[in-house]
Amino acid sequence: MDIKKEIIEKIRKNRISTTEVADCLGKTGLFENAHCVNRGHFAVGNVRWIYAYNESNWSIHEQARDVQAGDIVMIEAFNCNNRATIGELVSKFMILYREAVGIISNAPLRDANDLIKQNYPVWCNGFTPVGCFNKKIEEPLDEEICYTHREKYDGSIAVCDDTGVVIIPKEHHTVEFLEKLDNIEKQEDTWFECLDRRKWDTYDIVCLKRYLNE
Template sequence: MSNISDRIIEYLRKNRVSTTEVADCLGKSGAIDGIRAVNRGHYVAAKVKWIYAHGESNWGVHEQICELPEDYIIFVDVFECKNRAILGELVTKYILLYCGCKGLVVKGNVRDAAALIKENYPVWCEGFNPVGCFNRQLETDIGEELKLQHKEKYDESIMVCDDCGVVWIPKEYHTEEFYQKLENMEKQEDIWFERLDYYKENTFEIVCQKKYLQDEYYQRRLLENK
């Protein structure tokens, strides 16, 4: 891994940095609202490939997934589908097993819940609906301008997915400064739990007063880690 995006992903995976911690590094932001894990215990951090469904049709989804990059998270955006399920077991299996993608995030509903749970697929979505989209080719589309805007926004960005949900790291955050924020967040978490478990400080002393900053031992540690 060479570029900064790959280094960030490597650090996220190696340290299993949670969506909570990543959102904190993004200034308490970044969550894809309403998205939750279908199966517990999965952790995925990877680059994003954006696709979309619209007009209550799944035709475009099938067309867009003919070729997908391995090791990516596939993010399915949804436009005007009236809460219909965008995809189910067949598409999920194709994307994750046969295309080798890391995870699947759907900004809408999915179906075949029993099968997705049984196979323990790494899928995140808004919810379930047995009523799916129609397999029909539409004469209209979401428009080239909107399509290009969303591709530029999401393609090659990073998503982190765990039991808490999905956090999106925009490309403008793929910097050395953000990498350092992730490292500092991990160090802070270690210190906070040490102060809680070993020193028996309360959370007001740890989080608000930050009493550990007055501790000579921690001052030395901070200097050594610079």
């Protein structure tokens, strides 16, 4: 098993939260404006980056074909003027038929009632009934934008829960990061043991780290 798969499996099996993962990243990694639609979902997986642009979601329909089982699909929108990029139809296709484990987007979606009814694992920037147009744009997305965002996100790892979405960049897919995940879990266990059993206050636990001298 390669190190990326090990990281994904450790987070999945131990349900390591976005809070803990962000701490392992030095309190960074937030994928902004992606909020859970349905409470209680936990998802982690390889990021498949796709996009809409110029008020069209034609490119999303094209790119959705490439989604693989276990992917978390990241949808970004460029020059879409707050139009919804997808709704229930595309969400169902990617989650049910392409077996994505989640959809994340910093843009609005639509069909909120159906996404909620079906309890899909979706994180997005709110909802609007006004969607993108289904028209092919002859001029491609700006090359620099496409390259920069694909390099940044495609192939990274996304962790999603009720708190939000955290991205683990590719440069952190290392043995050292795997060790950080182990350490953060041990720290959390120690902190709550000190709080619940020893009845210490949080100043002793977090600031003074009194347990190191016990």
